[in-house]
Amino acid sequence: MSSQAPHPTLLIPGPIEFDDAVLQSMSHYSESHVGAGFVKIFGETLSLLRQVVRSTDPNAQPFIINGSGTLGWDLVAANLVEAGEDVLVLSSGYFGDRFADCLTQYGAKVTKLDGPVGGVPSTAEIEKALSEKKFKLVTATHVDTSTGVLFNLKTLTQSVKKVSPDTLVIADGVCSVACEELAFDDWGLDGVITAGQKAIGAPAGLSISFFSGRAVEVAHNRKIPAAAYFANIKNWTPIMKNYEAGKPSYFSTPSPQLIHALNTAFKQLLTNGIDHRIAKHVEVSNYVKKSIADLGLKPVASKKEDQSHAMTAIYLPEGVGATDVLPKLLSKGVIFAAGLHATIGAKYIRFGHMGISAVNSNRGDIDKALNALKESLNECGYKA
Amino acid sequence: MSSQAPHPTLLIPGPIEFDDAVLQSMSHYSESHVGAGFVKIFGETLSLLRQVVRSTDPNAQPFIINGSGTLGWDLVAANLVEAGEDVLVLSSGYFGDRFADCLTQYGAKVTKLDGPVGGVPSTAEIEKALSEKKFKLVTATHVDTSTGVLFNLKTLTQSVKKVSPDTLVIADGVCSVACEELAFDDWGLDGVITAGQKAIGAPAGLSISFFSGRAVEVAHNRKIPAAAYFANIKNWTPIMKNYEAGKPSYFSTPSPQLIHALNTAFKQLLTNGIDHRIAKHVEVSNYVKKSIADLGLKPVASKKEDQSHAMTAIYLPEGVGATDVLPKLLSKGVIFAAGLHATIGAKYIRFGHMGISAVNSNRGDIDKALNALKESLNECGYKA
Numbered sequence: 114m115s116s117q118a119p120h121p122t123l124l125i126p127g128p129i130e131f132d133d134a135v136l137q138s139m140s141h142y143s144e145s146h147v148g149a150g151f152v153k154i155f156g157e158t159l160s161l162l163r164q165v166v167r168s169t170d171p172n173a174q175p176f177i178i179n180g181s182g183t184l185g186w187d188l189v190a191a192n193l194v195e196a197g198e199d200v201l202v203l204s205s206g207y208f209g210d211r212f213a214d215c216l217t218q219y220g221a222k223v224t225k226l227d228g229p230v231g232g233v234p235s236t237a238e239i240e241k242a243l244s245e246k247k248f249k250l251v252t253a254t255h256v257d258t259s260t261g262v263l264f265n266l267k268t269l270t271q272s273v274k275k276v277s278p279d280t281l282v283i284a285d286g287v288c289s290v291a292c293e294e295l296a297f298d299d300w301g302l303d304g305v306i307t308a309g310q311k312a313i314g315a316p317a318g319l320s321i322s323f324f325s326g327r328a329v330e331v332a333h334n335r336k337i338p339a340a341a342y343f344a345n346i347k348n349w350t351p352i353m354k355n356y357e358a359g360k361p362s363y364f365s366t367p368s369p370q371l372i373h374a375l376n377t378a379f380k381q382l383l384t385n386g387i388d389h390r391i392a393k394h395v396e397v398s399n400y401v402k403k404s405i406a407d408l409g410l411k412p413v414a415s416k417k418e419d420q421s422h423a424m425t426a427i428y429l430p431e432g433v434g435a436t437d438v439l440p441k442l443l444s445k446g447v448i449f450a451a452g453l454h455a456t457i458g459a460k461y462i463r464f465g466h467m468g469i470s471a472v473n474s475n476r477g478d479i480d481k482a483l484n485a486l487k488e489s490l491n492e493c494g495y496k497a
Numbered sequence: 498m499s500s501q502a503p504h505p506t507l508l509i510p511g512p513i514e515f516d517d518a519v520l521q522s523m524s525h526y527s528e529s530h531v532g533a534g535f536v537k538i539f540g541e542t543l544s545l546l547r548q549v550v551r552s553t554d555p556n557a558q559p560f561i562i563n564g565s566g567t568l569g570w571d572l573v574a575a576n577l578v579e580a581g582e583d584v585l586v587l588s589s590g591y592f593g594d595r596f597a598d599c600l601t602q603y604g605a606k607v608t609k610l611d612g613p614v615g616g617v618p619s620t621a622e623i624e625k626a627l628s629e630k631k632f633k634l635v636t637a638t639h640v641d642t643s644t645g646v647l648f649n650l651k652t653l654t655q656s657v658k659k660v661s662p663d664t665l666v667i668a669d670g671v672c673s674v675a676c677e678e679l680a681f682d683d684w685g686l687d688g689v690i691t692a693g694q695k696a697i698g699a700p701a702g703l704s705i706s707f708f709s710g711r712a713v714e715v716a717h718n719r720k721i722p723a724a725a726y727f728a729n730i731k732n733w734t735p736i737m738k739n740y741e742a743g744k745p746s747y748f749s750t751p752s753p754q755l756i757h758a759l760n761t762a763f764k765q766l767l768t769n770g771i772d773h774r775i776a777k778h779v780e781v782s783n784y785v786k787k788s789i790a791d792l793g794l795k796p797v798a799s800k801k802e803d804q805s806h807a808m809t810a811i812y813l814p815e816g817v818g819a820t821d822v823l824p825k826l827l828s829k830g831v832i833f834a835a836g837l838h839a840t841i842g843a844k845y846i847r848f849g850h851m852g853i854s855a856v857n858s859n860r861g862d863i864d865k866a867l868n869a870l871k872e873s874l875n876e877c878g879y880k881a
Contacts, residue, residue: 139523183749318752365567368702
C-alpha cells in the first residue's frame, strides 16, 4: 500500500505520480554536498544517466544541476552558440517555439521550421533548410509537451550527417527521456536536455543534460566566453567529472535530497533495462490511443508515426471546453492538463501516461483516467 | 524523537540539519504546479519571504526559483547591470570574489574592494570608491561563508544614500537571511539573494531572492535585453505576481516538494517572530565564540563587530591541519567544513551554527560539537 496521503491521480505531462521509494528518498537526512556519502550517490547518478540515454562514449558528459527543464535550453543557448550564429529550430508546438525564444534571447540567429498543428516539419524541408545555410546547431523537441507530437530524432541525425555533418544536433528530451526510444551514441546526438519530473519519475527541481564530447569542446573553445555563470558548461564540467570519479568538488551546492530521489528513480527504471521501460510506454500509449478512438475522440498528433508514447493531447468534442471537463475529471480523482498551444489552446486536453502510471498496471491509473474521461464527457452532454 | 535515520550532526555552513517537519514536507505527493493546492502554498511562501526580509513595500518583489544560491548572482548580473557598466563589489572572502567573477562574466566593469583576511573594507574606503565613479550597483556579501565575516549592511546603505543614492545596493544573503539582522525596507536595500539550505533550514535546490521596486524596474527597462532566459527577471516577475495573487502561471516548472519544505521552514522561523530567531543565533554565536576562545583558538573574523552569527571560521593551532581534525570530528559524529579561502585555506575549519541546531538547544548539537572539537584537538596533540 502506498505511504502517500490519498490524493487525485496526477496524469498531466509532468510532474507525474511518484513511486513511494522515490518519494521517500526525498526525506534523506542532511548531508554535506562534499561528504563521502553524497559524493558516491551523485557520482553514481551521473553514471546511471549514461545508461538512460544509452551512451558508453567516455567523451560524452552528463550534467545534473539544480534547475528546471527550462535551464537546459539556457545550457544550449549560452554555451553552444555565439551571438549571430545560425541555429535551425524544428518546432512541433509551444516548447519548440520557446526553445527558439531562448536561443534568440542569447543572440542566436534562429531559423524556425514549424510542423503543421499536430505534426512535424518534413525531412525534405529539414534537408532543404540544412543545405541552404551553415547552421551551428539544429534543435528538435523530441516530444512537444504541448501537442504530444513525437519527433523522429533518428531520421534527423541521418539527415544532418548527410547534409551538414558539422552541425550539432540537440534534442529537447524533457518529455521523452525514459519513455521514448533514444540512442545517444548510435544516432550521433550532441545533446539531450531533460528534467526529472516527467518519464524519469523524480521530483521537479533538476535540470538533467547530456552532451557529446564535441559539444562540450564547443562550449570550452568559444571565441567569446559565454555571458552566463550558473548556466556555464565550463563551470560545471570539472565538477561533474570529479563527482563521477568519486571526488568532491564545488561550484554551487547541489540538492542532496533531489539527487537521492533521482538516483532511486534511475535505478528503478533501469532494473529491467531501458528497453523494457520504453516497450511498456509504447504498449500503454497504444492502449490509450485506441481507447480514445473508441470514445470517438482524436489525438492532436494526427499521424501514428508522430504520436508520442509519453502523453496524448486529445481534441475535445465540439461544444465541450477544457474548463468543463477538467473539473469533472478532478471530481473523479483524475488530473489532466489544459491545452497549451497558441492556435488550438481551448480545444484539447492533455493526458500524461508516463512513469509509474504506465509501468505499474496494478495501480490502475490508466483505466481510472479513461473511465473518468468517458463519464466526464457524458456529463458534458457528449455521448461516447 | 526524530524520524530521521541516525546520522552525524551536520554543522557546516550549509546545508544544515533539518527539522523533522521540514523534511517530511519533502514527501508531499505529486501535485500539478498549476493546481489550486500548490498555487496556494507557493503564493503563501512568496508572501512569507516578505516577512523574513522585513518588507511591507508592495513594489518589492520576491522570487523563488529552482536553482542554488549561485543563481542569485546571475539574477543580479544578468538583469541589473548592462555590459560595460560599473559595479562595486565589497569582498570579505571567497564568495565576494565569486560574485565579482559572475558580474564580470556578464560584462560588468567590476571594481573590487577587499577587506583584510578576516575583515571588511572600511566605510571610508567604500565612500571614497563610491565618490570616484558612478556605480550602477554595489554588492556586499552579508556573511561570507568562507570566512564567517559579517558585513554591516546598515552602514553601507547609509553611505550609499549619502554619496551615491542612485546606486543599487545588493546583498548576498545566502548565509545571513534568517539568522542575521536584516531590514530590507528600513535600510533601503535593493536586493537580497539567498538560498534555502542555510539559516532558513530548508533543503538545497532553491534560489530565493527579493528585489526592490526600483531594481525590478531596472531589469524591465534595460536598454539591451538581458542575454539570459532562465535567469531573466522579466520572465519570472509576472509568474511570481500571479502566484502570490492566487493565480496559476507558467514559465518553468517549480518544484512542489521543495516549496512545501520551504513553506514549513518559513512558518517555523516566523512562529516566534524573526527577532526571536535572530536573537537566538546571536546568543549561540556568542557562546561558540567564547568557547572557542576558552580552547585558546581564534576566529578568522578578527574584530567582534565583523563576526557572523551564522558560523565561525576557526584558526587551527599551529601544526594541526584540517585533514587531521575533520576525520576525528566525524568519528565523534560531528561534521564541520574545511577552509575555503585562497590564502589561509588549510589553516582553519568552519563550524556552522544555524537554524535548528542553534534555535533548538534541546538537541545539544552545539555542545556536542564543541566537546568533539576539544577532544579531536587533544588527539592531534593540542592541549586545550
